[in-house]
Amino acid sequence: MKPIDMNEVQQHIDEFAGKKVFIHLETTNGAYANHVNEKAYNVGAFIRNAQVTYEHGKIKGAGTAYRVGLKTENGWVYAEGLNAWEMDDENRLLMAGHDREGRLMVALEISETAF
Amino acid sequence: MEKHVVVIFPHPDDEAFGAAGTIAKFREAGVPVTYLCGTLGEMGRNMGNPTFATRESLPEIRKKELQDACKVMDVELKMLGYRDKVLEFEDLSKVSDHLKGFLDEIQPSLVITHYPEYAVHPDHNALGAAAIDAVSKMEESIRPTVWAQAFMRGYQEILGKPDVVQDIRPFVKTKVKTILCHASQAQGVLGNVTGEQLTEENMEAIAMEHFKEETFYTWNFKSI
Numbered sequence: 059m060k061p062i063d064m065n066e067v068q069q070h071i072d073e074f075a076g077k078k079v080f081i082h083l084e085t086t087n088g089a090y091a092n093h094v095n096e097k098a099y100n101v102g103a104f105i106r107n108a109q110v111t112y113e114h115g116k117i118k119g120a121g122t123a124y125r126v127g128l129k130t131e132n133g134w135v136y137a138e139g140l141n142a143w144e145m146d147d148e149n150r151l152l153m154a155g156h157d158r159e160g161r162l163m164v165a166l167e168i169s170e171t172a173f
Numbered sequence: 174m175e176k177h178v179v180v181i182f183p184h185p186d187d188e189a190f191g192a193a194g195t196i197a198k199f200r201e202a203g204v205p206v207t208y209l210c211g212t213l214g215e216m217g218r219n220m221g222n223p224t225f226a227t228r229e230s231l232p233e234i235r236k237k238e239l240q241d242a243c244k245v246m247d248v249e250l251k252m253l254g255y256r257d258k259v260l261e262f263e264d265l266s267k268v269s270d271h272l273k274g275f276l277d278e279i280q281p282s283l284v285i286t287h288y289p290e291y292a293v294h295p296d297h298n299a300l301g302a303a304a305i306d307a308v309s310k311m312e313e314s315i316r317p318t319v320w321a322q323a324f325m326r327g328y329q330e331i332l333g334k335p336d337v338v339q340d341i342r343p344f345v346k347t348k349v350k351t352i353l354c355h356a357s358q359a360q361g362v363l364g365n366v367t368g369e370q371l372t373e374e375n376m377e378a379i380a381m382e383h384f385k386e387e388t389f390y391t392w393n394f395k396s397i
Contacts, residue, residue: 059227082228088218089258089294093326094365104216104258144227152227159361160222167228 059142059154062124064117067143070151071115071126074168081108081128081135082167107172110135126153126166137166175204176282179317180248181272181304183211183260183287183296185239186355188246190362191322192285193348194341195387196246201344206248209275210239211300212257219361226357234357242354245347251275261299268300273307281317284308288390291323291332309394320389335388342385349380 086102112128112135119125119140128135139155146152150169157163167173178199182188188196188208196206213232220226226234236252243250253271255263276284287301301321308319320337329335341348352359353376364371367383 059224084216084228086216086218089296090365093293096326142224146227146229148229150229152229154220154228156220156224159364160220160224161218161361162220162228163218165228173229 059144059152061122062117062119062141062143062153064119064124067117067124067126067151067153070145071117071128071168074151074170075112075114077170078109078111080169080172081110082106082165082169082173083108083135083137084165085137085139085163087163088161123155124153128168135166137164139164140166174202175199177279178204178206178283178285179276179279179281180206180208181211181284181286181300182208183255183294183300184214184217184257185210185212185235185242186214186352186358186362187287187297189242189348189351189355190366191287192387193242193246193351194344194384195285195339195389196248197344197347198339198341200247206246207251207275207279207281208243208246208248209251209253209272211253211260211296212255213239213252214257214358216256216258217358219358221357222360231357235355238355238357242351245351245354258296260296263299265299265303265306268303269306269310272304273310276307276311276317280315284317284319285389286319286321288321288323288328288332291325291328293325305392308392313394316394319392319394321392322387322389332390335390337389337391339387339389340385341387345381345384348384349377352380353377 084104091098115128122141124140125138140153143153155164214235215232286304287297289302
């Protein structure tokens with residue numbers, strides 16, 4: 059993946075708008091957070107292959123922390139902390155936020171085919 | 174002397190960190206070892222440092238790492254096809270039957286798995302419980318011994334000292350080589366395990382210094 063370029067990512071978000079797409083949305087601090095640090099909480103959530111159609115989406119932010127919001131008919135898809143992206147070889151828009159050690163903290167992925 | 178050892182863990186790299194020294198010891202003695210690996214670690218957080226994997230490319234990368242690790246340990250590998258992080262939500266009686274199918278065929282004398290409820294990761298606890306359930310359903314005459322691994326904080330205060338302590342110092346090279354096969358995970362997990370600031374350059378030396386023994390509890394199957 060490469061550092062987020064807002065213009066490029068926005069173009070790809072626009073390409074998927076109005077289409078029936080599959081979403082992978084995830085955030086995690088790992089299953090060992092509390093094991094490694096007694097004061098930490100294990101927190102995570104993911105949804106894989108949620109089918110949505112969004113009217114429009116935007117990427118906002120600066121530097122190394124970006125947010126993406128996708129407006130759907132009845133609600134929103136939202137991710138914060140994104141800093142890397144790629145279009146993979148299956149034409150899926152992968153966005154992720156990694157910490158200093160390269161660990162995934164958040165991911166938002168959009169695809170026209172199921173993950 | 175064991176006849177055949179079956180190792181049952183959910184993630185590629187559990188075998189490396191948990192039992193690679195013990196496995197190497199068995200292999201050196203000529204004992205066949207089969208690793209039943211539950212998932213491909215699809216939901217792993219470590220993506221390499223610097224990152225080289227994505228959430229979508231990670232399973233294939235970890236599958237290759239796992240295959241390489243099994244070559245280093247010289248063990249047979251069977252991948253069970255569950256998904257990382259959600260194993261505990263599967264129908265565990267089905268998982269247990271699935272495992273029992275392998276055990277009935279292999280007829281091992283020893284099974285190594287995680288100690289349910291004392292192995293930190295929910296996948297460890299779930300697959301360990303399913304493995305022990307599978308073994309418990311086997312006829313007593315052919316039932317293998319089970320070594321269960323615990324590492325939850327404070328586990329020894331509750332369970333007492335592990336009765337199986339494998340001195341793996343003679344096999345630490347193989348263990349570290351096995352760990353390093355898991356390139357996407359090695360640095361991140363080693364950092365947690367050793368509590369050291371690791372770099373690409375120093376991690377092998379620190380790992381060689383760190384691992385001295387692997388410990389297990391012999392599971393007590395109360396006779397019915």
